[in-house]
Amino acid sequence: MAMYVFKDSARKVKLLAKDAFKEDKGVRFYCPNPTCDAHMHICSRSGSSTFYFSAQIKGHGHIENCPHYASNNFDPIKYNETEFDFNKALLALTEKSKPQTKKLDPGEHEQGPVVPKPPRTIRQIYDMCIAYDCTDTYNGIVIGTMLLYDGSAYMYSNADDVIGWRVIEAKRDKPNFYDSVKKEIYLVAPxxxxxxxxxxxxxxxxxxxxxxxxxxANKDNKIIVAGEWNFSEKQNKLSTTVLSKKQTKIIK
Structure with missing residues (x-):
């Protein structure tokens, strides 16, 4: 699903889900991915006034590996946007998982409504960013400042703009993407x-x-990494220390 589409095939006229109307439900829109010819249409949850866009017509779906395919399961209704703090979320990803403790009475469950939580995992944060346009905001934070990818590349004029807490969408550097002696892995982005x-x-x-x-084992797949990035002029690279597996994810 996507939180924005384009009204024209040239991808010049953008339409955000929050600006959509019920009257537009029968209109065909264009996938944000310029290489994908999926027929996008307005959708909404039963009993909800919140819209999103999805390709649901047989024969007019997304191309393989399109970031706006159904594998992007971000549903704004399931998350608490007002509680989302990007820097805190990424800091939490660097912390090692604590062992879970068993409840004394596992058969008993607390009663009451389920309160949505903000995006927490790196995949949830990534899917949220991809679902929106890079110029849109999530709890007041510009999407493009959270995720460095092809769509937001123009926002980063130099390496200094990447410094700080950031998620990057990358691929392995070629021809050598690792150094086992130094315990280092090399990527390129966008x-x-x-x-x-x-x-x-x-x-x-x-x-x-x-x-x-x-x-x-996944040489041609995307790699997303969350971290606090610093720039080394000597190495001409942006670096971070991976402290937890929660910081990285292969997007297949």
């Missing part, structure tokens, strides 16, 4: 322009090996 080089450092060797093997 994927289309490959403007910046990134370096992932690992303190834990087992974690490094697991990530290196995962990337090697």
């Amino acid at each position: 994927i289309g322009r490959q403007k910046y080089k990134f370096l992932l450092r690992f303190d834990d060797e087992a974690q490094y090996k697991a990530m290196q093997k995962e990337i090697y």
